[in-house]
Structure formats: C-alpha cells, structure tokens
Amino acid sequence: MRRLWALARKESYQILRDPAALLITFVLPPILLFLFAFAVSLDVKDVRVGVVLESDGADARSLAAAFAATPFLRVTPARHREAVEHKLVSGELRAFAVIPADFEVNLQAGQGGATIQIITDASNPNTATFTAAYMQGTFSEWLQARGAGATGSPGITVKQRFWFNPELQSRRTLVPGAIAIVMTMIGTLLTALVMSREWERGTMEALLATPATMAEIILSKLLPYFLLGTAATMGCVFLAIYLLDVPMAGSFAAMMLLSTTFLVPALGQGLLISTVSKNQFLASQLAVMTGYLPAMLLSGFLFEIQSMPWLVQKITYLIPARYYVSSLQTVFLAGDVWPLFLRDMASMLAVGALFFGITVRKSKRGLD
Amino acid sequence: MFARLLAAVLKEIIVFWRDPRARAMLFAMPAVQVMVFGLAATLEVRHVELAILNEDAGRWSQEMIARVSSAGFVDRVVQLDSMAAFTDQLELREVLLGVRFPADFSRDVVAGHPADLQIIIDGRRSNAGQVTLSYITAIAAELGVELARSDPQYVEPPYAVVRHWFNPNLNYRWFMVPNLAASLSMIIALMITALSIARERELGTFDQLLVSPSTPLEIILSKTIPAMLAGGIVGMLTVAIAIFGFGIDFYGSFVLLFGAMFPFVLSVIGVGMVVSSIAQTQQQAVLGIFFVMIPIMLISGFATPVENMPQWLQYIAAASPLKHYLIIVQGSFLKSMPAADVWSNVWPLLIIAAVSLTTATVFVQRRLQ
Numbered sequence: 230m231r232r233l234w235a236l237a238r239k240e241s242y243q244i245l246r247d248p249a250a251l252l253i254t255f256v257l258p259p260i261l262l263f264l265f266a267f268a269v270s271l272d273v274k275d276v277r278v279g280v281v282l283e284s285d286g287a288d289a290r291s292l293a294a295a296f297a298a299t300p301f302l303r304v305t306p307a308r309h310r311e312a313v314e315h316k317l318v319s320g321e322l323r324a325f326a327v328i329p330a331d332f333e334v335n336l337q338a339g340q341g342g343a344t345i346q347i348i349t350d351a352s353n354p355n356t357a358t359f360t361a362a363y364m365q366g367t368f369s370e371w372l373q374a375r376g377a378g379a380t381g382s383p384g385i386t387v388k389q390r391f392w393f394n395p396e397l398q399s400r401r402t403l404v405p406g407a408i409a410i411v412m413t414m415i416g417t418l419l420t421a422l423v424m425s426r427e428w429e430r431g432t433m434e435a436l437l438a439t440p441a442t443m444a445e446i447i448l449s450k451l452l453p454y455f456l457l458g459t460a461a462t463m464g465c466v467f468l469a470i471y472l473l474d475v476p477m478a479g480s481f482a483a484m485m486l487l488s489t490t491f492l493v494p495a496l497g498q499g500l501l502i503s504t505v506s507k508n509q510f511l512a513s514q515l516a517v518m519t520g521y522l523p524a525m526l527l528s529g530f531l532f533e534i535q536s537m538p539w540l541v542q543k544i545t546y547l548i549p550a551r552y553y554v555s556s557l558q559t560v561f562l563a564g565d566v567w568p569l570f571l572r573d574m575a576s577m578l579a580v581g582a583l584f585f586g587i588t589v590r591k592s593k594r595g596l597d
Numbered sequence: 598m599f600a601r602l603l604a605a606v607l608k609e610i611i612v613f614w615r616d617p618r619a620r621a622m623l624f625a626m627p628a629v630q631v632m633v634f635g636l637a638a639t640l641e642v643r644h645v646e647l648a649i650l651n652e653d654a655g656r657w658s659q660e661m662i663a664r665v666s667s668a669g670f671v672d673r674v675v676q677l678d679s680m681a682a683f684t685d686q687l688e689l690r691e692v693l694l695g696v697r698f699p700a701d702f703s704r705d706v707v708a709g710h711p712a713d714l715q716i717i718i719d720g721r722r723s724n725a726g727q728v729t730l731s732y733i734t735a736i737a738a739e740l741g742v743e744l745a746r747s748d749p750q751y752v753e754p755p756y757a758v759v760r761h762w763f764n765p766n767l768n769y770r771w772f773m774v775p776n777l778a779a780s781l782s783m784i785i786a787l788m789i790t791a792l793s794i795a796r797e798r799e800l801g802t803f804d805q806l807l808v809s810p811s812t813p814l815e816i817i818l819s820k821t822i823p824a825m826l827a828g829g830i831v832g833m834l835t836v837a838i839a840i841f842g843f844g845i846d847f848y849g850s851f852v853l854l855f856g857a858m859f860p861f862v863l864s865v866i867g868v869g870m871v872v873s874s875i876a877q878t879q880q881q882a883v884l885g886i887f888f889v890m891i892p893i894m895l896i897s898g899f900a901t902p903v904e905n906m907p908q909w910l911q912y913i914a915a916a917s918p919l920k921h922y923l924i925i926v927q928g929s930f931l932k933s934m935p936a937a938d939v940w941s942n943v944w945p946l947l948i949i950a951a952v953s954l955t956t957a958t959v960f961v962q963r964r965l966q
Contacts, residue, residue: 348761384711392718509880
C-alpha cells in the first residue's frame, strides 16, 4: 500500500509539472464545450441564396421581395440564371430560386401548375434540405397571403412537442457529447501515452524489476489519471450548467457515478493500447483511431446509432462512449432514470473488464 | 546540400518502413476508418422505433397508423394504451417518439375540421427526432391532400419544383465520405510530423542533428518530405475507397484534386511542425496536436457547415487548412469544380504553409543559439 502511494505520488507530480497534460485537462475542455455550444450547429440560418427574376410583372417582384424579407435567407438578386449557376459550384450560394418569365401566366391559370423552380447545392444534403424547405415555406406563405393557397378540407394538423428539450437547442444534446470526448482524451489518450512511454524508454523493465507488482505499477499509473478525469468532468459540468445554461435535470451524484464508471473502460482502453503498441507513435495513432474518432462519430451524439447499418451498430457496442453519451444526455435533460443508468453502467463495466482482461493476457506473454 | 537532404529523407523513410505495425497503422487503418465511419455517419434516419397512443376509435386514425407503420424508415411500432407507459418507454430510449390520436380525431376529419395529431419526441435525440417528424408530417400532409381532393370546390395550389444539383438523391454519404478522406489524411500527416522532431529531442538525437552539417532548413525539409509522402498516399488511398468502395461519382479533375492535395498536406505539416518544434517530449507533441486538431475539425465544416457558425469564428476558420481543402474535395467529387475556383481555395493553403513552416524553422534555429 505504501509502495502504491509512493508510485502514485511520483506520477501525480509528473503530471502537475507537465504543461501539456494540464493543457489537455483544463484548457481544452472549456474550448471544446464552447465550440460545441456556439460553433457546431446543424441549425441552418442566414443561408446565402440567389433569386433570379426573369419576369417583370408585379407578382414576380412581390415574390422576390418576400424572399428578400425572409429572416433565414440572405438573398443575392439576379436577372439571369447564368449569373448564379457558377456561384452554386464555387459554394458562394447554397441555392437559388428562378421566377420564370411566364410566372404570372401560370399563376393565373390556377390548376396547380409549376410556377417557380428552386435549385439547391446538394453537395451538403442537410443544408440543401433545410434551404429548400425554407424557400418553399416562403413561397406558400406568399401564396396564402394573396389568397391563392390550398382550399377545401383543412386536413390534418401535426402538433409536435419535444420532451426534455422543448426549445430544441442543439447545444443541450451536444454538450454531453463534448464531455464524452474530453473524458475519452484524458482516460484513453493520456494513459496510452504514459504507459507506452515507459515501454519505449525501457523504464518499464526497470519498474518490473523492482519489488512493486504489475498490479501496483498499473494502479499507480491509473489512479492519478482517474482523479484528473474526475476533476475535468466536474469542471465541464460546472461550465455547462453555469456558463452555457444547460439544465441539469438529474442529480449531481448520478452524474459523478456515471463519469467515474466511464473512466473504467476509458482507462482500460488506454492501458490495452499501450500494451499492444509499446511505443508512443503507435499508441497515439491507435488512441485517435479507436478512441477519439469513435467517441465523436459512433457514440450517437452527432449521428443516430439506430440509423447505422447493422454491422456498424454491432461495432458501437464496443465503444464505451456510446453508453456514456446515452446516460449523460439523460442525466442532463431528462433526470435520474435509474434503470437506464444501471444498464449503461453495467455495459461500461463489461467493456472495461474485456479491455483489462485482454491487457492482462497480453502483458503476461510479454514478460516471458 | 541535395545529396545530404536525400540521404536524410531516405533514412526517415527506411526507419518508418521497417516497423510493420507502423505500416499497417498508416495504410490499413485509414482504409478501415473510411469504410466504418462512412457507413456510420449519416443524418438520414432509418430503423425508427415509435409508439402509438390511439384514443380514437374511428377509421382515420387506423388509416394514418397503417401508413406510418408501412413507411420505409419505421422498424417497429408499439401500441400503448396509457401516457404513463409511453413516458416509461421514452425515458428508457425504447422509442424515439410517440404519435397520439385524440378521441375526436376521426370525427374532426369527417366533419372537415382541422384534425389534431400529436407527436411527442425525445428531445435528447433532437436531430433524429426532427428528421422523423418531417417524414411523418409529410405522410399526414399527403393524407390531408387526398381528403381535400374529394371536396368538389378544391383547387390545386401552385407549387414550386425543387431540384437538388450535384447529389439529386440527397445521399448523405456523398457528403461525408470525401470529408472523411480529407480529415484522415490530415490526422495522419499531423501525427507523423508532430512526433518527428519531438522524438529526436526525447531520445537525445536532436542535438546530434543540430551539430551535424545539416542546416535548420534541411532538418525541417528532411522531416517534411516523408510526412508529405505519407499524407499524400493516404489522401489518394481514401479518395480511391470513396470512388470504388462507396461508388461515389467523381466528376472533377484528378489533376486538380491531386494538385491541391500537395499544398494541403504541406500546410498541415507546417502546423504539425510548429507544435513539434515547441514540444519537449513526444507526449507533449501528441497532446499539442490534439489541442489544435480537434478545434480544426470542428470549425472546418467536417460535420456541420461553416456558415452556421458566428461570423468571427468563420474568420478564424479561414486559418484552418482543412476548411479550404474540404471545399476543394467536395467540389471535385460532385461539382466538377473549375480550376479558378480550386485556385481560390489553394492560395490560402499556400499562405498557411509558408507562415507555419517559417515559424517552425525559426523555432528550430533559435535552439541553435
């Protein structure tokens, strides 16, 4: 026990003296949270669009004015298609509407003719969908205002309600994802680097030759990072609640319990990576490819897991961040849903046990 | 000078090539990553599980349920009879949303009143929820139009024709896979560069390099060229996977794309070299790289468009090599972007490369004095 304490203290001093580790633990998290809160957004606004006015009629000009007055659109007016088409290629415009020369004729004729064209740049399909919807919305509002909208049966009105996130702020669902990324970095990347450094420099053999057991060595390396990770989570949570206005529906205790549980598979993964790679270059590559990128792309906070192909869905079961993100979103937005937390924590511990198990097998073989 | 440089470059390549795990890391991993993440990263919604709460005994709710259940994006429909049961299912993430028909739904439809359909969505999954909501709204609108057509006074309203250029079926993979290809070659190039000088420094061999006849510029170049090769190869490999593995049409010019890849990798290496020349140890270099890489990926339009960001952040994004290169890659794949448009995104890359490589050389030089 005293040996473990001494080793852990040595490791802690080393961390506190390393500016890079502190940068990653205490400076990167606020920057990331901040970027997720203000920069990364799927909510399309101020889309640059063109409006090609080929007709000189009063109706056509009124519709063009309606486009210009729409708050979500920033309109570039033009008289010919050729003037805007190449801007769609260069990316200056995201879409354009064409109000053709025969616009008034078709509008008078009634009987549901096609009156305007909307052309989008679908190289970004998400923006294209939103932009087309905004422009169609402007057009049908304009039609309604001049009494040319749909008549007859009022049809079915869809009333939507978003529980847990009524104003649909994407930051509220993204911030838990940002915390998961930060924790993956601290848990997996830092551990992988520290352990593989010992292997690369040959000091691991020196450590193994001391009376300290393998378990003591590993624990003394993991403990300081466990504390560091916990501290970073607390920092993130306070930032999220007090600066970014993310509500905390659940309890702080549940939040901390989930985070410390997540550190088990995260640290286990770091340990496994260092045991397999034994040098810092490979360890850092593996940490990016199996830690950071999956935490960002496969954990379900940007892309819905259920929409992924079957095989990829199965792969996500091995990504600890998947369970962490699911629980974090719940504890922030929905409250303490213990059946869900217990299920996710059991899965995290199972993945962690798997990582530690493989590490033990691999390191035994390495000593022979 | 050239013989010396060539020898140094060859040495770097041979050292790297001798490590089989490093080789696998460099070429196999990016290939696997493009495949897996390319398949995973989609904003289209499929396999939805939803709940139905039907308080209406009439025919029209059944009609609506039948249409929603048979839609392609729905995997499983659960019929529930109480709000409490639904709350449980939603909290546990068993269903994405619930569709609730009030008791007078069919009566309103028959009487020609607006019939309310309530949709309750899990706000934790707001993206998938919004997309699914738009699918269901479209189904409801279609049913509404069919009902309206039975009215003799009905007049078809004028409508707008929507054409999606460059990607007519709005396939999200056509957007994501080229982005992944660009981002992965950036990550590889950054990592290789970051560790190059830092590793020599940590092992103590950097001082030997400094006392050798090589000038600081030669040292920087001998580290730059191998990283450049690696980044270029990964770049081409991932583009090939996008074309042959995912079947994404390539309309642009290979010459222009590969021509732009060169300044892109160079500018990325410049950024990595600055970090590497500051760092004292490999660990610091790796952490430093992460410190710049994650923000670069987030503000470059990798997953979310640059124009959704606040204006001041868009100015900062102009200093990111990935932002310019993503425009070139997407433009080359889908839009057959002409040389002039490619060039207007290449010159910022050249400026980034010049500034960063100069900075790195100055840092290395300063260690000499």
